[in-house]
Amino acid sequence: MRPLSIFFYSFKFKITTLVIALVLFAGIGAGGISLLIAESELRQVIARQELALLNGAAVFIDNDLQNKRQLLKSLTEEINERGLSLEHVQSQLEVHETLRDAFFNVNAFDIEGNLVASLRDRRAKRVNITERKYFQDTLRLQEGVISAPFKSSLSGQPVVVLTQPLRDAEGKLIGILLGAIDLLRPSFSAQLDNLRAGADGYLFIVTDDGIMVHHPDKSRILEKGDDMPGTLLEAALRSSEGWEDGLLDDGVPVLLVHKHLREADWTIGLSYPVRSAFSSMLSVRMRALLGATILTGFAGLFGWVITNNLLRPLRRLHRHVEDISAGRADISVFDVVRKDEFGDLSRAFHGLSQRREQAELELHRLATTDVLTGLNNRRMFDAFLPQALARAARSGQPVGLAILDIDHFKAINDTLGHPAGDQVLIEFARRLSAAVRTTDTVARLAGDEFVIVFEQLSSTTEMDVLGKKIIDAMLPPFTLGTQQREVRTSVGIAVTSNEATTAEDVMRAADQALYGVKAAGRNGYAINPVGAERVVRVR
Numbered sequence: 001m002r003p004l005s006i007f008f009y010s011f012k013f014k015i016t017t018l019v020i021a022l023v024l025f026a027g028i029g030a031g032g033i034s035l036l037i038a039e040s041e042l043r044q045v046i047a048r049q050e051l052a053l054l055n056g057a058a059v060f061i062d063n064d065l066q067n068k069r070q071l072l073k074s075l076t077e078e079i080n081e082r083g084l085s086l087e088h089v090q091s092q093l094e095v096h097e098t099l100r101d102a103f104f105n106v107n108a109f110d111i112e113g114n115l116v117a118s119l120r121d122r123r124a125k126r127v128n129i130t131e132r133k134y135f136q137d138t139l140r141l142q143e144g145v146i147s148a149p150f151k152s153s154l155s156g157q158p159v160v161v162l163t164q165p166l167r168d169a170e171g172k173l174i175g176i177l178l179g180a181i182d183l184l185r186p187s188f189s190a191q192l193d194n195l196r197a198g199a200d201g202y203l204f205i206v207t208d209d210g211i212m213v214h215h216p217d218k219s220r221i222l223e224k225g226d227d228m229p230g231t232l233l234e235a236a237l238r239s240s241e242g243w244e245d246g247l248l249d250d251g252v253p254v255l256l257v258h259k260h261l262r263e264a265d266w267t268i269g270l271s272y273p274v275r276s277a278f279s280s281m282l283s284v285r286m287r288a289l290l291g292a293t294i295l296t297g298f299a300g301l302f303g304w305v306i307t308n309n310l311l312r313p314l315r316r317l318h319r320h321v322e323d324i325s326a327g328r329a330d331i332s333v334f335d336v337v338r339k340d341e342f343g344d345l346s347r348a349f350h351g352l353s354q355r356r357e358q359a360e361l362e363l364h365r366l367a368t369t370d371v372l373t374g375l376n377n378r379r380m381f382d383a384f385l386p387q388a389l390a391r392a393a394r395s396g397q398p399v400g401l402a403i404l405d406i407d408h409f410k411a412i413n414d415t416l417g418h419p420a421g422d423q424v425l426i427e428f429a430r431r432l433s434a435a436v437r438t439t440d441t442v443a444r445l446a447g448d449e450f451v452i453v454f455e456q457l458s459s460t461t462e463m464d465v466l467g468k469k470i471i472d473a474m475l476p477p478f479t480l481g482t483q484q485r486e487v488r489t490s491v492g493i494a495v496t497s498n499e500a501t502t503a504e505d506v507m508r509a510a511d512q513a514l515y516g517v518k519a520a521g522r523n524g525y526a527i528n529p530v531g532a533e534r535v536v537r538v539r
């Protein structure tokens, strides 16, 4: 098995990693930006939706306050039109059933601020409200006001009061009528709670001074909230309406939507955890992430398959080079017509292999050729003879081997010089090659010793003709420069048609024959059939 490190070094791995990186880069770039734009749009849409919801709540509270104010006003107008005195206000309150639904309590105070009538308790304790700002404002402005939230001295409850000036028949100010709203159970409370039912987050109402009028945590009502910069209250009071995210409420990131009321100096706000507010956006983000992961996975797979495909010619080229090296194929397997870079590489390999083959051939030729005569050398002959014997064994035809030695060659060297001796060797080789058939193989073993392997003999007797032919070939004198010289040779011939004959057997038989010729005075040939151990003919 290939080690894992090779896999990481592979071109395929690198390309696949590159494809994944590019897809991720493009995905994060294009997808991320689109997602950011989409998220920003979605944020606006969600915030606007929440603001629309809050507007509905604001309109509801404004209408509620207006209705209450109107109710008090119509009562004071009735008292005024009928010219009733303060003593009759108590009975007048009690006949108006709708007051009980609209207010926690309705009271009347004389111009001195003393309680003169109370809807819920005729015998309510006598209190004086001259010090109250809303009392003073009502007298001063001579019209109804909405008070700041405070704790009622009558009920002990946190309340907000709506006032209306009371006048007699002549229109003279005789006191004020006051409707109290219980902040723990305001008539709009249930409506507000309904608005947020089932959803995270909460609604709150706060005065312009930061006093809490409505809050799901009742203990915070009447409290002054923290309106330092960066707080929820500060953001809510900063402008008449709007939305903001990135704020923290009890450590939780929230979306704040707020709107100032028309009827009172109050702001209604909605604190909504970002996690819930933008849950659809978060789900989009998750889906985008999942989509990107799947896309990246596919891109990796795709990159792998494509790279694998693209690299197929390279693998094929690698296989061809290995096959050629192992001798299983020749260089024709290279795809030299291909037009791309792999074609260039194949052509380069083809050229290289061609030059290598030629160099090998040259090397082989040099290794198997006798430099002086151009004949095969001993190395070639040693390899060739066993092959020739094997071929003969297969074909059943006899094979012959002639060993030749130039007679008194030493004397030629000694008298005419070594270069002249070389000339004799070259001419001797030429005549030998010319005397035999192309199917016969001539080699120079060493010095003045030559061999000829005769194949495809029709019979062993054919060797007789061949021996004579060689002797005759040397009869014309050799021209050495300006001189003519007689050169003779002795030839020992071995012949065999026995399949089991070895190269050594044949060489020994030919040597014996040569020895016989030399013993008989040279310049002749003798034939020795292998295994006979006797020279059969000498000429």
Ligand SMILES: Nc1nc2c(ncn2[C@@H]2O[C@H](COP(=O)(O)OP(=O)(O)OP(=O)(O)O)[C@@H](O)[C@H]2O)c(=O)[nH]1
Binding pocket: 372, 405, 406, 407, 408, 409, 410, 411, 413, 417, 418, 419, 420, 421, 422, 425, 446, 447, 448
């Ligand atoms: N010029 C030349 N001489 C060579 C070469 N190689 C060997 N010789 C000489 O060839 C001669 C071989 O002599 P031998 O075969 O031993 O003797 P010979 O004179 O031929 O005697 P016989 O074979 O008995 O007739 C030696 O003198 C070698 O020095 C060569 O390449 N060129």
